[in-house]
Amino acid sequence: MISDILNICWLIIQLLIGYNLVLPLLMAVISGFFKNAYLSTGNQPKYDYAIVVTAYEQTGLLPQVIASLLKLNYSNYIIYLVADKCDTSNLFFDDDKVILLKPETVLASNIKSHQYAIENFIRPHDIITIIDSDNLTDPEYINELNVFFDNGFEAVQGLRKAKNLNTTFACLDAARDLYYHYYDGEILFKLGSSATLAGSGMAFKTNLYQACITDLAYSGAGFDKVVQAKILLAGKRIAFAKKAIVYDEKTTNAAQLVNQRSRWINTWFRFSKFGLDILAQGIKKGNINQSLFGLIVIRPPLFIFLILSVLFLGISLIIGSSVYLFWIMGLLSFVIGFAISLVRQPTDPKIYKSLINIPKFIFFQVVSLIHAKGANKRSVATKHIINTQNS
Numbered sequence: 001m002i003s004d005i006l007n008i009c010w011l012i013i014q015l016l017i018g019y020n021l022v023l024p025l026l027m028a029v030i031s032g033f034f035k036n037a038y039l040s041t042g043n044q045p046k047y048d049y050a051i052v053v054t055a056y057e058q059t060g061l062l063p064q065v066i067a068s069l070l071k072l073n074y075s076n077y078i079i080y081l082v083a084d085k086c087d088t089s090n091l092f093f094d095d096d097k098v099i100l101l102k103p104e105t106v107l108a109s110n111i112k113s114h115q116y117a118i119e120n121f122i123r124p125h126d127i128i129t130i131i132d133s134d135n136l137t138d139p140e141y142i143n144e145l146n147v148f149f150d151n152g153f154e155a156v157q158g159l160r161k162a163k164n165l166n167t168t169f170a171c172l173d174a175a176r177d178l179y180y181h182y183y184d185g186e187i188l189f190k191l192g193s194s195a196t197l198a199g200s201g202m203a204f205k206t207n208l209y210q211a212c213i214t215d216l217a218y219s220g221a222g223f224d225k226v227v228q229a230k231i232l233l234a235g236k237r238i239a240f241a242k243k244a245i246v247y248d249e250k251t252t253n254a255a256q257l258v259n260q261r262s263r264w265i266n267t268w269f270r271f272s273k274f275g276l277d278i279l280a281q282g283i284k285k286g287n288i289n290q291s292l293f294g295l296i297v298i299r300p301p302l303f304i305f306l307i308l309s310v311l312f313l314g315i316s317l318i319i320g321s322s323v324y325l326f327w328i329m330g331l332l333s334f335v336i337g338f339a340i341s342l343v344r345q346p347t348d349p350k351i352y353k354s355l356i357n358i359p360k361f362i363f364f365q366v367v368s369l370i371h372a373k374g375a376n377k378r379s380v381a382t383k384h385i386i387n388t389q390n391s
Contacts, residue, residue, distance in 0.1 A: 158244030222267030
């Protein structure tokens with residue numbers, strides 16, 4: 001009796017990990033039967049945008065960020081630069097569209113910085129878009145977001161492309177992003193669900209975003225996970241605008257990677273419960289948007305379920321269980337799915353060449369897992385270092 005119970009528990013544990021291997025490929029195949037074409041209304045209203053840029057301690061890249069935003073092929077916007085705990089003595093912006101805000105007390109929080117910007121709006125804005133202090137924007141960024149606002153969406157996630165591929169770490173970081181953008185953005189949205197939020201390159205109707213962050217007592221990384229949970233639990237969809245492009249600085253060395261991933265892993269452990277809530281509500285209401293999104297959000301970080309899958313394969317081989325065949329097929333499905341995510345998107349040859357170093361990349365993420373508990377004390381934001389040498 002006890003043996004049967006243990007076998008059932010072991011099987012359930014394997015299923016909870018194993019489905020993550022085959023789900024991406026299954027989603028890609030099914031999405032081939034869906035069409036997801038959204039066009040501008042043609043009579044596009046000139047939404048008034050608040051572009052909120054948050055910086056913490058570092059200001060070195062801000063002139064490039066603001067210069068990029070001022071080149072947007074759009075006119076109706078104001079840039080609010082929240083310089084939290086920053087030396088702004090070298091920041092000069094000779095343009096009425098740029099409002100430099102310096103909080104009197106240290107905020108050390110994205111949410112608090114966004115709230116501070118909203119409190120200092122010089123006029124009411126229709127839409128808020130969030131840009132990181134290392135992002136560059138495509139000139140058509142806002143116009144591409146507007147396609148989805150024209151079609152009734154209240155929240156839109158753009159596409160974050162790699163700004164730099166100057167090291168092996170940067171290339172592997174970009175490869176990971178391509179995987180997530182394809183499955184958690186493009187494919188998920190195409191299947192009738194919502195794109196996951198990525199922390200920047202995202203835009204919201206102002207009243208919706210204010211409702212999501214008002215009175216939100218929260219600190220640390222992962223504010224986007226809280227916001228997306230509130231949006232999904234309210235029964236709304238997050239659109240994915242793959243032509244609304246922001247260029248994001250990729251991690252270039254091991255120290256950056258460990259600090260950044262520690263915060264992200266910490267975020268998953270803190271907020272995966274939201275995925276369960278969304279999934280439960282979706283199943284209860286028969287809502288495909290919530291059900292599929294919840295199933296994706298509860299998934300462990302990529303390296304964790306890959307390591308566990310290989311471990312379970314090894315255990316199956318050692319104990320002589322025929323289940324090892326399913327693990328082999330599952331891992332093969334994942335490899336095919338990962339390859340599809342690269343092939344179906346513009347992928348620099350440097351990224352393909354870097355894939356041989358995936359074990360090294362995974363190792364440092366394991367190190368990140370060890371430091372995850374105290375991640376928000378180790379670092380608040382990624383410190384970007386310009387590195388032209390391959391590592």
